[in-house]
Amino acid sequence: MRLSLNWLNEFIDLSDHTPKQLAELLTMKTCEVEGIESFFGYLENFPVALVREVSRHPDAGKLSICQVDTGSEIIQIVTGAPNVMAGKKYPLAPVGSTLPDGTPIKKAKLRGVDSWGMLCSIKELQLVNFQFGGDVDVEAGLFTLPDEFVVGKSLRSQFNLHDIILDIDNKSITHRPDLWSHFGFARELSALLNRPLKKNIYDTELPTAQHQETFSVEIRDGAAVYCGLLIKGIKNKISPLWLQARLLAAGMRPVNLLVDISNYVMLECGQPNHAFDRALLTTGIVVDRSRAEEKLQLLDGRDITLPEGIIVIRDGKTPVALAGVMGGASTEVSTETTTVFLESATFFRPDIRKTIAITGIRSEASQRFEKGQTPALAVVAIARYVEILRQLDPAIACGPLVKEEKEALKENLIHTSVEYLRSRLGMPQLSHERIGDIFTSLGMQVSFEKDNLTVKIPHYRSYYDVTIPEDLVEELGRVIGYREIQPVPFLVPCEVPQYQNHLRRLEHRLRDLMAERYHYTEVYNYAFCSAGDVAADTRYAAQAVEIANPIQADLQYLRVSPLPPLLRNIASLYKEYNELRFFEIERIFLPKGDELPEERVFLSGIELTRAKPEEALTGMLSMGRDLLIRLGIAPLDLRQSQLQEMIFHPGRAVLLSAGEKPLLRLGQIHPRLADSYGLLSPVYYFETFVAELLPDFLERKGRYIPPARFPASDFEITVLADRLTPFAKIAAVVGEVKPTATDEDRTVIEEISHVSTYEGPQVGEGKKAVSLRVVWRNRARTLTGDEIKDLQNRLVHKMTRAGFALRS
Amino acid sequence: MTEQAQALQKALQALESELSQTLDSANTIAELESLRQNFLGKKGKLTAVLKGLGSLSSEERALVGTQANKLKERLTASLENREAQLKEQQYAALAETEWFDATVPPPPFPAGYHKSGAGHLHPVTIVQRRLEEIFTSMGFSIFDGPQVETDFFNFEALNFTPDHPAREMQDTFYTKQGYLLRTHTSPVQVRAMQSQKPPLRIIVPGRVFRYEELDASHEHTFNQMEGMVIDRKVSVAHLLYLMRTLLKEIFCSEIEVRLRPGYFPFVEPGFELDMQCLICHGKGCQFCKYSGWVEVLPCGLVHPNVLRAGGLDPDEWQGAAFGLGLTRLAMLNYKIEDIRHLQTPNPAFLYQF
């Protein structure tokens, strides 16, 4: 909202404050001031000039050479404007000035003739929003100024536009319906500065009726109060410039006198009001809810079909206005209008919000009603309207006021205590007297009974504003100024057991490991994805949560897989980089019928490498195992198995489990899938769900085995197998790895490790040679040579019997 | 039609039947590629045939030329079909042809794990962790909540009634089921009150969403951190102390702050906390729009309606709450000029943190 300082000064004397001081005061105590602006300040640079002589340019028929009186000298200006006339006054842009659009004015030569500046048009001065009337024509060329303007004086002074605008952030007064007007701000400043108002809008006297004609008014639903009045003998025309300037200062455009006064009154006192052309009304006003499919053409030309149940103003049965939002075209005032029915009513906040939500139509009026206006203003607006109109045209005649009231005025009573106010603010020294003074300055009535007080809230702050003791804390705090409050530390109750967010601890542990140990870089990706992304990986959900109002068509769903965004990340970079490793910890959203979706936190990583696939996979597997071990999973519990999932290469994917519990998936991305994301090199991926890692992370059991005192014996053996025989199948022939923790006299297999696998001409087509190392130990003693020999022989025998021929 | 033209048409037909006969015998992508070159390449058979076009009349040239183009489209399509077929065959065979034995235990880490360069944490993560450390050291617990929320927790429980004008301040993403993406971390205030016993001191770092077009300073996805204290007596003075301590810890120096009125439905009274501009030290500069102050923390005392929604009796319990833009703080801290960097995986950006 834009506040004119001149306007404010009509209600309160602010002459001892600079605009900056006022902005500072309001910012600290009331609301946010977004800017201070000089109203048409640039017009200072454009003086009134008188053209004394005009002669035709010798070489250009369309140019005129003018001798121009600037008030201090006579200068020569060449102009192409057709309407230039000797003896008329025009705005001058002198050499050295700059037009509002940024064009600098320089001394120029036009077809060989010197020109010392420029005479301006309305457009060049950006004054098109004004209605100058008379014979001023925006399109005619130069702006012909009134004869009474003084040559040499600035346009700003001649049009009387000296004003400063404070730009208020609307959001910051959402909760203050009383501040949506100049008078409202003046009243606020009167409290903050503790000085009286010069004029109170509520003192405006209602006109005495000069005729007895009325127009009937009925509230069926949707209004707290409805006032109306017939004004006869009207001549609608353009408004005087001072009135136009006020509207423009506050950010509204002049239309015509009747509409402009409506807007003026609204900007001044906050009460929206509307003038109907009486000649276009028939039966009588009815405030009522709309029925489905009713039609209405609005003032701005829009034709709308009304939804059912919003509040409309009817003339008899016909809707003629969208109550509290916008008038209709059928009853609009025009230059023909001689009698108006002036409406000023108070509509309810929920109804106006509903109208806005359903129709999407907003206006200055709805902006005020949706905050909740006091019904007391309805009559005031009528009185002010008539007062202003009469001042401009004493010939008008008013009828008696018609008023229907459905609700009594609200004035909240709040009970609280001095102790409460002190303790909430943290100002233990706050005196009764100071509390009383501040509330009184805000228009409240305070009565103390020892330490308890009852505060009566004025009606203009009783609607959706000051309703509970907490609101009084705020009023007190802001008027005092929070600067006065001394910070005090909390008293910590130490018996409180603290909630431990273990999941977060684990997430951070994973982040550290990923970045510092495995050299992955963290990325953040959106929660949103496309239909293609959903289809690309349906392992966790076939359908995704769909956004009703996506910001882009390809961001229409919530992720059901960690993978697609990471694929996209790599696809956008893989041509520039040989190696990339990204990880992400975020959530996927799995639909659960009508309930909120399940949000599953994942850790996933993607790798682009130029290493051979076997190396890349072994590296990732080694990382995966290390990660799980670091999180507290016992190495002996780790299982590796072949994984078949739609996103993975059918031969190159591994599932890591702890016992039977699957924990981490990894492998090469299926080339078909990579291809569909524009990735032509192999990429590797892993994924795990953080909540599934949590139990092991918390228990951290691991499996401790005391260091052994006697040496182990190891043996390397190479066997021949079919190429597709898993290593685990061969290792299983050796026996179960079962290191013991007790020093009993028992020989066990402590480890079976893979040494190498060879495929090639020396072992033949479809075959491979696998070398493995077996470690035996007895914790009670050193194994004898014979025992070792025997273990080895038995192993060789078992292998052969299982079909794995020995290879030396 | 001239003989020449008829001959050309015949040659085109011959080409088509020749390709369809040889197509199935191409069993690898490489073979297919050589077939493509042979027929459609610059020195291929089609080009050779089309050389004859030059000697035709312009009408015939147009006619045969169109036919040739259609033929080219058909040939290209059948080559592509065959390629897709071959690829699918290849994929189907992958389980055997490119078999990696998943059961081979890798050498223990870090043997065989040779990765150049270091990894990096995201700047928002770094700032978030620093804040989590500060707050946990002050006895706060870290809470999380869902990112897809109900209207109740995101708005209603936070004292945004259905007709509340402040709902306009929040531009919200809705799901087709009628849920929404949380527009702030504040819903977790109520969730925490419902699930924990007071007194409470919590922070909620997390991702939030606003319906906003992307530009250098606006994102539809960003990170916030909510904070809340619930205790028997909570005053503005306490809140002020907490905020000052927080900023002092973040910036490692005494920070000048000021509290001024601000409106948020879930607090009463509500404030904006400004800190003195770190760039100009209060003298006024472009960054602080020449005010000397930077808005950092909306905060206030918890509204009694919010306490009630959380199942607490406002006569017994009081609260203070604040919100902190993690993304904004990270940008301030590292002087990141464009918010879009944060969600774009650019190593030139990420490797600096």
Ligand SMILES: [Zn+2]
């Ligand atoms: Zn600054």
